[in-house]
Amino acid sequence: MSDDLLDGYRSLSDRFDELREADGTVRSHWRPFLDDLRASAPAQLAERMAMVEREIREHGITYNVYADPQGADRPWVVDPIPLLLDEADWEMIEAGVAQRARLFNLILKDLYGPQQLLREGLVPPALVYGHRGYLHPARDIRPPGGIHLFQYAADLARSPDGRWWVFSDRTQAPSGMGYALENRLMVSRMFPEAFARLRVQHHAAFFATWRESLAHLAPRGDGPQLIVLLTPGPYNETYFEHALLARYLGFVLVEGSDLTVRQGKVWLKTVDGLRRVHAIVRRQDDDYCDPLELRADSALGVPGLAECARRGSVLLANGLGAGVLESGALMGYLPALCERLLGEPLRLPSVxxxxxxxxxxxxxxxxxxxxxxxxxxxxxxxxxxxxxxxxxxxxxxxxxxxxxxxxxxxxxxxWVRLSQAPVLDRHRPLHLAARAVGLRAFAVATPDGHAVMPGGLVRVGGPGDTEAISMQRGGGSKDAWVLCEEPVNSAFSLLRTTVTPDDLARSRGHLSSRAAENLFWFGRYGERSDCTARLLRVALTRSVSEAAEQEEGAAAAWALARAWGLLDDTSDAVPALLRAATSPDQGLGAVLTQLARAGFHLRDRLSLDHWRVLQQLAHDEVFQKQATLPATLNWLDRAVIGLMTLSGFALDGMSRGTDWRFLSIGRRIERLCFLTQALEAALSAGPDSGLDWLLELCDSSVTYRSRFLVAPEWLPVLDLLLRDDSNPRSVGFQVRGLVDFVQRLETQHGAFAHHGLVRCADQLTRLAPTDLHPDNPALGPLLIGLRDSACRLSDDITHRFFTHALPRSLLHMAA
Incomplete structure (x- = not known):
């Protein structure tokens, strides 16, 4: 890269510049990174930037800005140039953030305990009692280990003289650690050589400390220890982070409806019954946590949670009522409070x-x-x-x-005049521009004090936005690199080095009822999308074909499209089918939206490959413009391939556990319903109608031709699509699989299912070859009976597993 890298970089005289000294020279700890940047080929850097943007888009890394036109799909914004912090600078920040976390924990302990600070006049009572974050029901709660404030975040800014100041404290449910982790993963891959050469402190040890501290402080009993992350749900602005942290730390991601209180303890509702919860990392606001004692209109909380915290039967991180410390009014009193409670001056001053x-x-x-x-x-x-x-x-x-x-x-x-740092200028590619920045630093409690994440989340203002930085106002982000003089232990991993019998037990039996329901519907919507795409492709190709045999199949395909809700009796067929294939709000687009929504609820369970394919399908360019017939057919081919890839992930990438079984049951129920409707449409078209369209729709043309060297005839076609349980696209295959799945579930969970499907399966087995002709009056009722039995099975599964009931062993607790 040429030496004009800094040509567009303008320092402001009234602000601290992270990159340059006052005389305009580059700061010493920045020089090696800039040298690496200059040595990069422009094409290589552009390729890496495109890779980061593609990864954000395909992985669905989002931050929901309320009232933003892009809504929940607003992509996360990350600048690839990290903020570099030298070792001396970081040591001061680390010590100051750890001290504030200790101080705030002691303040909470007093405010919800003896309230000596109020009696001594060190904190005005009106400041505490007049704040909505002060929760009277949290008085006298003594959390395990005395830790009220397990997680803490400080928003820092550097003043023009280079000193760091805290302008905001986050104590309720601080967000950003997951985004900082994701930024680190992306930026370190973009500059791997510089990351290693500059000896950047890693994040893994911090997250390991977080997890181990929770396990150490949480109560025990009732089986292996279980830690969950409580989220308000997928429409929260930081839900992506909740799913990422749960997956990375090995916690179970739950919503309030997944938890229940019995006998003063918190339990997770799973398909195997209730499982004791020992620690909750909560990411929802204090007053929404318990509708029984706090906010009565909250649909997000767990009734009785405050009483469990009072009993000490569950560790809440953070404790209820921690939000009172987020009052900016408290900042002016912190120096005196620090001297009173810690006996030392406040190291990191507030604005x-x-x-x-x-x-x-x-x-x-x-x-x-x-x-x-x-x-x-x-x-x-x-x-x-x-x-x-x-x-x-x-x-x-x-x-x-x-x-x-x-x-x-x-x-x-x-008013804080925020410091400025370099970003890649998107208007002048491969040049640096100056933007306002602030640093959010994170700390977690440990038995020996507070550990601080090296670096943190850097928030970046937009062009001309020098007064405030807010992600809700559309700000961006970047990674923070803390540089070391000594070599960094890059071999440390968050993964365990040994597995105990408790770990084996802990790894099973945590499929929540809600997750099971979402997996079930993810399977159904995935198969429904596949069936819809195949039906639209068959109906469109035959609608425009001039071949007589193709035209014969068009009428039957249209009839099935009407039964499937893709056509009505008044619309012109081809334009209506085109709309059903390419409109984001109807037909295939609507079903893919439902599939993506179910997948969004499963973010912590889907692999990145799963998510990438799902994102590509749901946001295909065909939904952004009016597509022609050739473009639509091309899109339907892509959709079928993508949906087959999704089903392949489930077939080859998921272990055969209960979660896979629920997903597979959903797929088979949906496919069975579709196949019975397709066969009904073919039978209704009459004995003389063509059958090529049916074989193509059921993806069985190649199988048929490999077995029968004749044109499609009723006997072999019905045998292949109705009776042959070795054909994955046949009715018999779906029925046999569903019966097997139900029997396995009943072995584990007891009888629950309506057995009409078993009776229909027996009727299907008793069909003789002589029965396989379109004039057989028994075929229609059999197909209807199979479909009705599948729908009843869906209802039975819903009532048994998704509308949670207590297991027999805990029925006495509810009495």
Whole structure:
């Protein structure tokens, strides 16, 4: 790369520049990285950037910006140039963040315990009791190990003189660790040589410490220890992170409806019964956690969870009520609190903050309003920050009057001139531009103190956005590299070095009822998508064919398309079929949306290959434009291939456990229903109608021709598609598989299923070759009976496994 790498990089005189010294020279710890960047071929760097963007898109790495036009599909934005932090800089940050985490834990312990700080006047009572985050039901809860604050995050900014300041504390359910991990995986792959040569501290040891600390502090009993990650659900803005962390750390991803309370303990509802939960990493807000004691209208929580925390039967990370510490109003009192509780000065200072609930503070802040930002003291309030210097006289008066009505709800904070760091300039490829940055640093509690993630999540402002950085406002991100003088232990892995019998037991029996239901419907929607794509392809090709035998099949295919909801009696067939194939809101597009939605609920269970294929199908370019007939047929070919790939992952990539069984049952029920409808359509078309279309629809043309050297005839076609249980596309194959699956489930879980399917299977077995002709009046009722039995089986499975019931061993607990 040429030496004009920094031609477009402009330093601002009133801000700290992470890349350059005050005299314009490049800082020493940045020089090796820039040398590597200059040595990269432009084509190579462009290829790596494209790889990162493709990975974000295909892996579905998202951050939902509420009210954003892209909604839940808004891709995560990561700049490939990391923020480099030298060892001395990081040591100061690490010590300061660990100290704040210790301090906040002690503050929580007092506020929900003896409240000595309130009695001594070190914290104004109105600041605590007037904050929505203070939960009275959490009083006197003593968590295991005395750890109220297990996870903590600090939002840092560097002032123009180079000092780091904290401008926000995250104590309720801090987010970002998963995105920091994903950024590290992508950026380190983009610059592997520089990553190794600069001796960047790794993340694996931090995550291992997190997991081991949870296991150490959590209570025990009732079988192997179980840790779950509680998410508000797939429509939360950081759901991708929840699924990533659960998969990476080996936790079970759950929603509130997956958990229940019995006898003062928390249990996970699984298809095998209830499993004791020992620790919950919660990623939902405090007041939504328990509708019984906290927010009564919450559909996300677990009734009785607060009582379990009170009893100490479950470890909550973080403890209920930790959100009160997110009040910016507390920042001004931290220096005195640190001296009182830790006996040492606060190492990492907060940005100057005034709580306007004190009249003197309000007057003092108003005298310097041009230098301040007015913010809500409670983050849950929907009040936007207001920059004092942007207000006219009338606006100032109106704001003052508004604040004086409820002054305890507001804080004034010094306006932070954020430091700037280099990013790749997308408008001038392969050049660097300057953007405002902030660092979110993370800490977790351990038995020996708090461990801090080396680096963290760097948030990046957009062009011209120098006053604030917010992911909800569409900001970007980057990785943070902490550089070391000594070699880094790159061999450390989060994976266990040994497996114990408890680990074997822990690895089984954790399929939640909700996950089983999503797997079941993932199988059904996957097969429904495949059937829809094949039917549209057959119907379209025969609709435009001039061959007589093809035209014969078109009428039967159209009849099946009407039964399948792809055509109506009034529409012109070809345009309607084109819409059904290419519209994102109907036909194939609608079914793929349902498939993607079921897959989204299974993010922690699907492999990256699974997810990549699913994303490609759901977001194919055909849905973005009006496609011609050739383009539509080409798309249907791609769709069939992609859906066969998805089914292949289930066939070859999933172990034959209960999760695979539920997915396979869903697929077979759906295929059985489709095959019976297809055969009914063929029989209704009459004995003289062609059968080529039916063989093609059922993907059995090659099998037929390899067995019978004659044109398609009713006897061999019906034998192949109806009776032959060795043909994976036959009715008999689906019935035999379903009966086997049901028997296996009943062996484990007891009888539950309606056995009409078994009776129909017996009728199917008793069919003689002489019965296989289109005039046989028994075939129609048999096909209808098979389909009805499959639908009843679906209902039986739903009632038995997805509408959770207690196992016999725990029935006495509910009495």
């Amino acid at each position: 100057a903050t005034w709580w306007l609930g004190e009249p003197a503070a309000l007057d003092d802040a108003w005298a310097r309003l041009d230098e301040l930002v007015i913010k809500p003291a409670d983050r849950s309030l929907t009040l936007q920050p207001v920059h004092g210097r942007s207000l006219g006289e009338a606006e100032r008066a109106a704001l003052r009057a508004q604040i004086e009505l409820q002054p305890h709800r507001y804080v004034a904070q010094e």
